[in-house]
Each structure stands twice: as structure tokens, then as C-alpha cells.
Amino acid sequence: MGEWRGDLLAGVIESGSSTVTEIAVPYFFLVSGFFFFKHSYYEKGEYLTMLKKKGYTLLIPYLIWNIIGLIEQIVAGQYHKTDPHDILYDLVLSEWNGPLWYVRTLMIFMLLVPFYGWIYNLKNKMVLVVTLLVAFYTWRTVDCSILSTEGIMFFLFGGLFCYYEKYLEHKINIKLLTVLFALWIIISFVRPCWGIGIHKVNTLLGIFVFWQLLPLCSDRFKSIVLPLSSLSFFVYVNHVYPLKAIKLTIASLYPENEVAALAVYFIAPIIVLIIFLFIGNLMRRYIPNVLNIMTGGRI
Structure with missing residues (x-):
């Protein structure tokens, strides 16, 4: 509830952490493109079949969670538009559930695949x-x-890796990985000579390092995380407003308090994660069909 200060400890940590986690969305598009381009959509019926499937797995959840977000905004007294055109425009922009912009854009990429999918079918490297x-x-x-x-860049590169999958199996030695990891973190927090060029390089570096780190996860860690992964979409569509509510509540109790700001920055997401994993598991146990529809068949 005060002026954000990038030169204070909280500001430095938040800014650096934000830069580190910027690899998430490009990574999602990369993975989406990788699996999407495993199929050709020029064969008879393939395109329509894909649209029907994505309608269930993406469009229906997109509409459901945006409507829920609209209801939440109305209840909070934050939405007053009545013009049908404005309402439709906000739905398309996912104004009622901001994180779903990714799903919206992904659906558009998939809808437009007849216009560019031939690039991969052509198998012309140039x-x-x-x-x-x-x-x-x-x-x-x-x-x-x-x-x-x-999204376009990484979705298309996902298709590239789909055709040259063998390169994904390449692993670098741990010493080089440690150096690259340290370089990624330092650039993210220090931002030397920051500009669009270094920003792009840092994002690519982060994605590469993250991919190389994944095989190092222990079996115990995987055994804990993988069973929860089916609820990741449920957490994803629910986290924004509760997270915002916690932040605003703490800010009102401890205004302009850097310690409180830093604490809530790390603790609030964990609290929200635990809450919605708990709710998701309850829904999976008692109303699995409802949860299945709301998450596009992801349980």
C-alpha cells in the first residue's frame, strides 16, 4: 500500500523472481506446440476432430471460468458494463480471468493451423x-x-522439436549446467545492460537450463508432484482473486511494511496452492464429473 521500490530488498527479490519465472509461459507454448504438431490436420476429418476435442478441453473450461470470474467481479462491485458488445469483448480478452489469456491465444493458434501447418508437412528445412x-x-x-x-515463436519452435525430437535427449554435464544456471539467475536479478536482446537471450537460457534440470528431480519428488499435476489447471484458474485478497488484506494491516510485503510474496502463493489442492481433491472425490467438465477432462 505504498510506492513500489525496486531498490529495496523486497523490490529486488520480486523483480528478479518475476524475471526468472518469465520462462513459464514460453515453456507452456513450447510444450503445447510439441504435442500439437505430432499430428497432421490436413487428413480428412482430422481438423474437425481436433476442433471438437479442443472445444471440450479448452473452450468449455475457458467459458466456465470466465463466467465464474465475472460473477466474482460483480459480487465485489468491480464490474458495471451492460453493453453486449463490451461484454463480448471482455470475454474474448479474458478480462474476467486474466490467466486464461494463454488458453484463448492457444485456441486461436490451433484454429488457424490450416494457414501455417503446411510449413511442417512440407519438410523443407529452408x-x-x-x-x-x-x-x-x-x-x-x-x-x-x-x-x-x-506464443507464436515458442508454439512454432515446439513443432520444430516435435520433428527433431532426438535433440531433446541431449544432456550437458553438471558443471556446465551449474555455470549456466548461475548465469541465468545473475542476469535475472542484476539485469546488466538490460534490453530486448539480453531479455530474449535470458529467456532462452532459462528454458534450456530448466529443461536440463528436470531429469535431476528425485523419484521421491516426482512421486509427490505427479499425482497433484492433474489439479494444476484447477489451481491455475482459481488462484488470482484469492491471492489478491490475501495481499490486499496484509497490505491494509501492515501498510508500507517491506518485511510483510516480502513475507506475503512467498507465503501467499503456498497458502493458495494448498487450499485449491484440498478443494480440488474434495471435488475429485465427491463430484468428479463436475470437476472433469470444469477442467476439460484433466483429472
């Missing part, structure tokens, strides 16, 4: 390279627009 270079050049980091340039 056409593919030129396309990816153009995508890289036009890429703007942290772009959440309807046709996100960041």
Missing part, C-alpha cells in the same frame, strides 16, 4: 528456418496480446 527466424525477430518478450508474438 522454409522452416526462414519462418522461425521471422518469428524470433518479431518476438516481444512477455507479450500477452491476442496473437502473442511470444
